[in-house]
Amino acid sequence: MSDEHRGATTASDGHRRAPDVIVVGAGLAGLACALDLCRAGRRVALLEASDGVGGRMRTDRRDGFLLDRGFQVFNTSYPQVKRRLDLRSLRLRPFTAGFVAHTAHGPVRLTDPTREPGAVRTLLSGRALSARDLAALAALTARDAVLPASTVRRRRDRSTSAALSTAGVSDDAIADVLRPFLAGVFLEERLETSARFFHLVWRSMVRGTLCLPADGVGAVPARLADGLPAGVLRLGTPVAEITDAGVLLGEGSEVPARAVVVATDAATAARLLPDLTVPDTRTVTTYYHATDRPPMAEPTLMVDSTGTVLNTCVLSEVAPTYAPPGTALISTSVLGTDPPGRGGAVLRRLAELYGTDTSDWHQVAARTVEGALPAMLPPWPLSRTARHGPGRYVCGDHRATGSVQGALASGARAAREVAADLAG
Numbered sequence: 510m511s512d513e514h515r516g517a518t519t520a521s522d523g524h525r526r527a528p529d530v531i532v533v534g535a536g537l538a539g540l541a542c543a544l545d546l547c548r549a550g551r552r553v554a555l556l557e558a559s560d561g562v563g564g565r566m567r568t569d570r571r572d573g574f575l576l577d578r579g580f581q582v583f584n585t586s587y588p589q590v591k592r593r594l595d596l597r598s599l600r601l602r603p604f605t606a607g608f609v610a611h612t613a614h615g616p617v618r619l620t621d622p623t624r625e626p627g628a629v630r631t632l633l634s635g636r637a638l639s640a641r642d643l644a645a646l647a648a649l650t651a652r653d654a655v656l657p658a659s660t661v662r663r664r665r666d667r668s669t670s671a672a673l674s675t676a677g678v679s680d681d682a683i684a685d686v687l688r689p690f691l692a693g694v695f696l697e698e699r700l701e702t703s704a705r706f707f708h709l710v711w712r713s714m715v716r717g718t719l720c721l722p723a724d725g726v727g728a729v730p731a732r733l734a735d736g737l738p739a740g741v742l743r744l745g746t747p748v749a750e751i752t753d754a755g756v757l758l759g760e761g762s763e764v765p766a767r768a769v770v771v772a773t774d775a776a777t778a779a780r781l782l783p784d785l786t787v788p789d790t791r792t793v794t795t796y797y798h799a800t801d802r803p804p805m806a807e808p809t810l811m812v813d814s815t816g817t818v819l820n821t822c823v824l825s826e827v828a829p830t831y832a833p834p835g836t837a838l839i840s841t842s843v844l845g846t847d848p849p850g851r852g853g854a855v856l857r858r859l860a861e862l863y864g865t866d867t868s869d870w871h872q873v874a875a876r877t878v879e880g881a882l883p884a885m886l887p888p889w890p891l892s893r894t895a896r897h898g899p900g901r902y903v904c905g906d907h908r909a910t911g912s913v914q915g916a917l918a919s920g921a922r923a924a925r926e927v928a929a930d931l932a933g
């Protein structure tokens with residue numbers, strides 16, 4: 510148990526008063542749900558199978574490196590994030606406001622001109638995008654930034670690729686710049702993901718800052734867990750089954766409760782609640798490499814139009830705390846798993862992307878996350894009820910959107926529905 514979770518107990522901590530509500534899973538959704546129910550005065554048990562909170566948003570420390578469980582970024586503009594977290598306590602380190610796309614015609618830099626006025630000249634030079642594409646993208650961006658989120662929610666849904674074409678963005682601009690970038694956000698490269706989700710993510714990127722907490726992305730759930738009353742969180746407590754009375758723990762004892770909220774990943778939720786329908790999911794692998802000198806001396810995300818890699822960046826240029834002094838840590842993600850030989854191909858592509866010899870780079874770790882994100886195919890409802898049956902609820906990013914905002918909002922909705930039903 511880490512110092513961050515001093516209030517956590519384990520399954521063997523003996524008899525305690527039966528909870529009103531059991532929340533299964535201490536990822537972001539389960540944490541939000543448990544926090545809101547505790548605030549509403551309910552007795553809650555938050556049961557987590559693993560040895561820490563955060564689920565897909567955890568960070569491991571190894572040999573002085575901070576290794577997030579898959580590359581992800583933290584967005585300051587998510588409403589749930591603003592509501593729940595003291596952002597200063599996360600010691601956030603920003604990425605450059607934009608990215609570099611490696612296209613067949615060489616690298617092009619796309620920078621947000623409202624953050625870096627000098628970028629206007631590069632954009633207008635036509636090297637990154639044609640004047641027509643620039644105008645189409647500017648109009649789309651302005652609409653997403655200004656219109657209320659509720660407008661986006663109400664729009665008829667379609668694929669992101671259809672939405673970009675309808676907005677007037679050319680096939681070349683999609684292939685060279687937008688597809689490589691968005692493939693890293695959706696974890697799929699056909700851009701078949703719901704345009705509703707795309708518009709919300711685009712809006713959040715324009716309105717917020719992409720950054721990393723100095724202690725790794727795992728600091729986000731850790732800060733949330735700090736807000737739980739002592740004794741609520743029980744680590745190392747897998748739930749094997751949902752029973753008529755409550756839940757059956759992996760070690761064989763039953764814990765009764767009036768309400769049970771399943772806040773696990775989609776596959777586990779479908780196992781615990783057999784009549785639940787869950788979406789397919791996306792898989793991603795992130796390679797972490799170390800070297801003596803940063804191959805790029807700026808905190809900028811690079812994306813690859815050949816699709817060999819999704820994206821890469823020098824994490825230690827974003828947050829120096831990610832690597833020991835005198836070492837650079839590079840994160841590189843690819844779609845799918847890590848079959849033999851893929852690591853070598855990635856390293857060769859990194860040599861081209863960074864324009865440097867990578868043969869002496871040392872692979873610190875490779876992390877494959879199966880079920881990293883739900884496949885959000887249109888029409889994708891951005892939020893679904895948590896009610897599954899009498900006293901049975903389900904939440905998680907697969908019930909909202911595959912994002913920090915989606916997971917937290919889904920947990921919040923579950924808490925509202927449980928509280929209303931228990932009061933009723």
Ligand SMILES: Cc1cc2nc3c(=O)[nH]c(=O)nc-3n(C[C@H](O)[C@H](O)[C@H](O)COP(=O)(O)OP(=O)(O)OC[C@H]3O[C@@H](n4cnc5c(N)ncnc54)[C@H](O)[C@@H]3O)c2cc1C
Nearest residue numbers: 534536537538558564565579581582748905906912913916
């Ligand atoms: C590689 C990667 C990159 C991402 N990048 C971004 C990004 O840049 N921006 C963004 O907004 N979002 C990103 N996301 C998405 C975001 O991290 C997830 O949507 C969110 O963390 C999901 O939270 P959750 O609570 O729904 O599920 P989970 O995090 O999966 O939590 C479920 C919890 O349930 C526990 N559990 C499972 N089974 C049991 C059981 N039987 N008993 C008890 N406990 C159980 C698990 O151990 C886990 O702690 C990314 C995700 C990944 C994987």
